[in-house]
Amino acid sequence: MIGIRKTAPGHIAAWTLLLLGGIVMVMPFVFMLAASFKYNNEIYELSLLPHEPTLDNYRRLFERSGFLRWFGNSLLIGTLTTASVLFFDSLVGYTLAKFRFRGRYLVFVAILSTLMIPTEMLVLPWYSMARTFGWLDTYWGVAFPGLMTGFGTFLMKQFFEGVPDDLLDAGRLDGLNEFQVWWQVAMPLVAPALSALAIFTFLGNWTAFLWPLIVITDRNLYTLPVGLASFSGEFQTEWEMVMTGASVATIPTILVFLLLQRYIIRGIAMAGLKA
Amino acid sequence: MIGRSQDLTIAQKRAIWAWAFLSMPVVFYVTIRFYPAAQAFGASFTNWNIVGRMEFIGLANYSRLLQDPAFWKVIGNTFAYLGLGVPISMLASFVIAYFLDRVRFGHGLLRALYFIPHLTTAVAMAWVWRWFYQPAPVGAFNVWLVGLGFPQVAFLRSTTHALPAVLAPAIWAGIGFQIVIFLAGLKAIPRTYYEAATIDGAGAWRVLFEITLPLLRPTIVFLVVTSSIAYLRIFDYVYAMTNGQGGPLDSTKPLVLKIFETAFAHFEMGYAATQTVVLFAILLVISRMQIRLLRSR
Numbered sequence: 324m325i326g327i328r329k330t331a332p333g334h335i336a337a338w339t340l341l342l343l344g345g346i347v348m349v350m351p352f353v354f355m356l357a358a359s360f361k362y363n364n365e366i367y368e369l370s371l372l373p374h375e376p377t378l379d380n381y382r383r384l385f386e387r388s389g390f391l392r393w394f395g396n397s398l399l400i401g402t403l404t405t406a407s408v409l410f411f412d413s414l415v416g417y418t419l420a421k422f423r424f425r426g427r428y429l430v431f432v433a434i435l436s437t438l439m440i441p442t443e444m445l446v447l448p449w450y451s452m453a454r455t456f457g458w459l460d461t462y463w464g465v466a467f468p469g470l471m472t473g474f475g476t477f478l479m480k481q482f483f484e485g486v487p488d489d490l491l492d493a494g495r496l497d498g499l500n501e502f503q504v505w506w507q508v509a510m511p512l513v514a515p516a517l518s519a520l521a522i523f524t525f526l527g528n529w530t531a532f533l534w535p536l537i538v539i540t541d542r543n544l545y546t547l548p549v550g551l552a553s554f555s556g557e558f559q560t561e562w563e564m565v566m567t568g569a570s571v572a573t574i575p576t577i578l579v580f581l582l583l584q585r586y587i588i589r590g591i592a593m594a595g596l597k598a
Numbered sequence: 599m600i601g602r603s604q605d606l607t608i609a610q611k612r613a614i615w616a617w618a619f620l621s622m623p624v625v626f627y628v629t630i631r632f633y634p635a636a637q638a639f640g641a642s643f644t645n646w647n648i649v650g651r652m653e654f655i656g657l658a659n660y661s662r663l664l665q666d667p668a669f670w671k672v673i674g675n676t677f678a679y680l681g682l683g684v685p686i687s688m689l690a691s692f693v694i695a696y697f698l699d700r701v702r703f704g705h706g707l708l709r710a711l712y713f714i715p716h717l718t719t720a721v722a723m724a725w726v727w728r729w730f731y732q733p734a735p736v737g738a739f740n741v742w743l744v745g746l747g748f749p750q751v752a753f754l755r756s757t758t759h760a761l762p763a764v765l766a767p768a769i770w771a772g773i774g775f776q777i778v779i780f781l782a783g784l785k786a787i788p789r790t791y792y793e794a795a796t797i798d799g800a801g802a803w804r805v806l807f808e809i810t811l812p813l814l815r816p817t818i819v820f821l822v823v824t825s826s827i828a829y830l831r832i833f834d835y836v837y838a839m840t841n842g843q844g845g846p847l848d849s850t851k852p853l854v855l856k857i858f859e860t861a862f863a864h865f866e867m868g869y870a871a872t873q874t875v876v877l878f879a880i881l882l883v884i885s886r887m888q889i890r891l892l893r894s895r
Contacts, residue, residue: 337697338704344694345711348770351726352714354738358729367735415623424613430620437631441831441881443854444874447641447861448634451648471626501615530719532834533854537862548721548834555841562729562736569722576717584710591775592782 352573358566366563380567389542390568393550400465400546401528407470408524409517415471416479417505421491431480437473446537453538460541468534469527475520478594482516483509519590522583526576547572641871648865659872669873671848672856675761676830679852680884683765683772683829684822691773691821695780696810709781716774720767724838727767728754754839757849764850768835772828776821783817784810823885830881833858853877 353371359380361373385391419431449468450459458464486509494508495501510517535546545553551568580587606614642659646652663669698708715723731753734740740750753763787810795805811818833854836844844851853873861870 334700338701341694341697341701341708342704342711345708348712348715348774351723351730351767351770352718354730355726369738369741411623411626414619418616418619422612422616422619423609424616427616430624433632434623434627437627439882440631440635441874441878443831443833443857444638444871444878445631445634447867447871447874448637449630450861451867452634454648468630470630471623473631476623501612502619505619526717530834532721532837533858536837537858548719551719551721551725552838552842554725565725566729569719569725572719572722576719577714580710580714580717584706588709588713588778591778 352577355566355569355573358563359570361563363561363563380563381571384564384567384571388554388568389545389550390571392543393545393547394571396462396544397529397547400462401525403462404466404469404528405521405524407466408472408475409521411471412475412520413479413483413510413513413517414505415476416481417483417509419476420480420483421486421488421509434473434476438477442468442533446534449534450537458538460539460544462544464538465535465544465546469524469531472524474594475524478520479513479516482513486512515586515589516593518583518586519593522579522587522590523594526579529576638871638874641868642875644868644871646868646871648867652868655868659869662869663872663876668848668856672844672851672853675844675849675851676832676853678761679765679768679832680826680829682762683769683832684825687769687773687776687825688818688821690769691776692780694773695777695784696806698777699781699784709777712777713774715771718771720771720834721838723767723771724835727763728839731763755846757846760840760846760850764836764839765832767839768829768832772825776825779817779821780814783814787813819889822888826884826888827881830877830884853880 354369357371357373358366360376360378362375362377362379365373365375415434419427419434445468453459453464453467458467490508490512491504494504499507530548531546532548532552535549536552539545539549542550542553551572554565554568641652643654643656644652645655645658694712698705698712701708729736730738732740733750733752734744737753739753743750752759754760791809791813792805795809800808831854832852836850836852836855837858840846840850842855844855854877857870857873857877860866860873
């Protein structure tokens, strides 16, 4: 705004550099997608447009590997975990924000302190727990450590604190019980925060690697990242197949981003600042 | 029954609801977070190996760790990831955010270009970068180097180049997040500060060092801490780009990969637990230190 005339040439230079940098940032995707539509004999030409675009790699990928199954596994685990996180994190966040009772502060500090514990420290006991209860190689085994999160609880608490008590009391006067006040009155008011939390949680689960790698050894139950990592033996030199697999894992998240860009960016900025 | 529930005050009824809401979460946090954390800590003093009997062996794991050259190797690598990753990513993301903040035309599109890598699956992108790093005629980087008349670089096959080659995609994927946080921080600085500085005749550099950077301190603290933690815990890219080996010759192996190997390839759970305790301690010390350093200046 200030002195726009004075800085105009600098502006154009900066803009051009930013655009070039941005194009460099997305080049890996462009190469990946281009390769996924190429036949093997064309893969050594680093052209971005295939001469003869083909969907053959996608067909072969789904036929020859468990990719479709892995995709489904990731989708299922991501959806269930996200549903659980949304429900419990907002329930706990709401309780800590809106109820006054003895032990409230202790519970809050305890949950907050779980953010300090690195996952790497917990995976060994989780593994032995999963082994004891027969959860190895099950969906439940992948999902159970992530059913609630300290981060989400903290985030939701911040947002519920902004919900006016009068609205909740109005709900109580209408004869709603405390659960209904939360579910029917408070929850709709924090919808933007819920959608941000849903996106983070789903993406976090979609890309999660360490724990699924540990808990799953059955190829049929692999999540997408674990399946992709196992490609090293199978498709080592067939780079067009590897790029097709990488595309299938990546395209959904990019589509979600393009559709929900505003919420995601705002959500991250919001979460970053609140934290 | 009815009589008794009417005797309860509103506050008491509320407290009962609160604990009812918290009942399952409390069980969850105790059994899936606190108990395992305590268990890992306790296991670091044992010879736990999943199958056999677990015996208390005092500090034996810790003294073994101190004498284990492989441990010092991974500590060195882990701090190399941290020491290169944090400054490079912070500087790059700040410069980009600083200019992006001034751009109105196409702001959303530009931001999206920089942010998209952050949303991807590390394992998928690791494959793309591995492909780029292949020798010519397969890998794009070497094809370009040869085209420009340079010799080929061994990248992932070299003990000296492999670590930066693994770090590059991690930085590439991470800066989108840092840019978005920087942009939010920059937007929070009141315009009047800049206007006042301009009226005082302050140049762009003085404004940057005397207004922008000091006011961004909370943002910088947050990002330095979160990115340090991320680089100290690096795993996905290393595993996926080196077939789970951390090679060549352990030159890319970070602490978390050694923990993974010790626990799930050698099944020395007690020894692995000791390493997780060390990781925990490092994370704690680094984040405390940085918060203190950056706050009290």
